[in-house]
Amino acid sequence: MSNTDTSDSLITTDVETGSNDRTAPSNRTAVAARDLNVFYGDEQAIDDVSIEIPEKRVTALIGPSGCGKSTFLRCINRMNDMIDVCRVEGDVTFGGKNVYDADVDPVALRRKIGMVFQKPNPFPKSIRDNVAYGLKIQGFDGDVDARVEESLKGAALWDEVKDQLDSSGLDLSGGQQQRLCIARAIAPDPEVILMDEPTSALDPVAASKIEDLIDDLAEEYTVIIVTHNMQQAARISDRTAVFLTGGQLVEYDDTTKIFEDPEEQRVEDYITGKFG
Numbered sequence: 255m256s257n258t259d260t261s262d263s264l265i266t267t268d269v270e271t272g273s274n275d276r277t278a279p280s281n282r283t284a285v286a287a288r289d290l291n292v293f294y295g296d297e298q299a300i301d302d303v304s305i306e307i308p309e310k311r312v313t314a315l316i317g318p319s320g321c322g323k324s325t326f327l328r329c330i331n332r333m334n335d336m337i338d339v340c341r342v343e344g345d346v347t348f349g350g351k352n353v354y355d356a357d358v359d360p361v362a363l364r365r366k367i368g369m370v371f372q373k374p375n376p377f378p379k380s381i382r383d384n385v386a387y388g389l390k391i392q393g394f395d396g397d398v399d400a401r402v403e404e405s406l407k408g409a410a411l412w413d414e415v416k417d418q419l420d421s422s423g424l425d426l427s428g429g430q431q432q433r434l435c436i437a438r439a440i441a442p443d444p445e446v447i448l449m450d451e452p453t454s455a456l457d458p459v460a461a462s463k464i465e466d467l468i469d470d471l472a473e474e475y476t477v478i479i480v481t482h483n484m485q486q487a488a489r490i491s492d493r494t495a496v497f498l499t500g501g502q503l504v505e506y507d508d509t510t511k512i513f514e515d516p517e518e519q520r521v522e523d524y525i526t527g528k529f530g
């Protein structure tokens with residue numbers, strides 16, 4: 255699967271059996287939003303956001319509680335479709351194609367843009383079946399066991415579970431469960447991985463392993479992560495987007511610039527803990 259045919263792949267349910275054409279990190283845009291507004295009923299959660307997110311980089315979304323970070327993340331793979339009162343205006347493009355176009359199949363989209371949530375949520379199934387789940391749904395006709403192994407290796411979990419693939423995913427530790435969820439997300443060979451506070455339910459050692467893993471994942475995938483942990487954003491991300499109350503994107507730049515010399519006083523106040 256090459257990045258250049260992303261837009262075609264969104265409007266079909268064809269099985270993709272190849273691996274991504276992963277080149278060295280580039281400054282190409284993976285995901286962009288233009289004049290994005292999101293409402294829950296009458297309440298506006300995202301206010302006129304435009305942003306370009308580079309491929310094969312880690313982009314952190316930070317900001318105080320309720321400023322719309324998760325809402326923005328969920329727009330990217332249309333998870334907000336599941337929320338009845340949610341209305342989206344504007345464009346979100348992935349590989350140049352507006353994901354809200356009528357001909358886009360959200361299921362195909364979510365295969366290309368995987369998601370990992372705050373609380374590890376493995377299925378009550380074996381480790382193998384957790385990872386193979388998405389492959390089965392898409393009718394993958396390649397070597398499932400090989401893909402399971404590759405995905406568990408990609409999630410830095412293989413060595414710990416290779417002798418217990420038939421054990422329940424629920425018997426793993428919290429950190430292992432989260433890495434299992436990452437393996438499940440990468441098994442269908444996505445291009446983008448969305449992560450919504452993936453370490454906030456984990457102890458510091460498990461969180462640190464996930465941070466190391468995110469660094470590795472960015473070699474192959476575009477990672478977009480919501481985090482409340484400013485040190486984490488500073489440690490692991492290349493770009494940082496700061497949302498403030500009302501769903502406005504206030505500043506977006508290289509992470510070093512945001513943390514060392516932000517343009518906006520409000521951003522400096524937020525980062526230095528004066529509010530939020």
Ligand SMILES: Nc1ncnc2c1ncn2[C@@H]1O[C@H](COP(=O)(O)OP(=O)(O)OP(=O)(O)O)[C@@H](O)[C@H]1O
Pocket residue numbers: 294298299317318319320321322323324325326337339
């Ligand atoms: N399903 C929903 N129905 C109605 N309103 C919602 C829903 N989800 C979020 N909101 C509202 O949208 C706004 C943005 O919420 P969102 O969860 O995106 O913010 P956030 O920055 O991710 O917050 P947090 O950091 O606390 O997770 C909030 O006012 C929230 O109450």
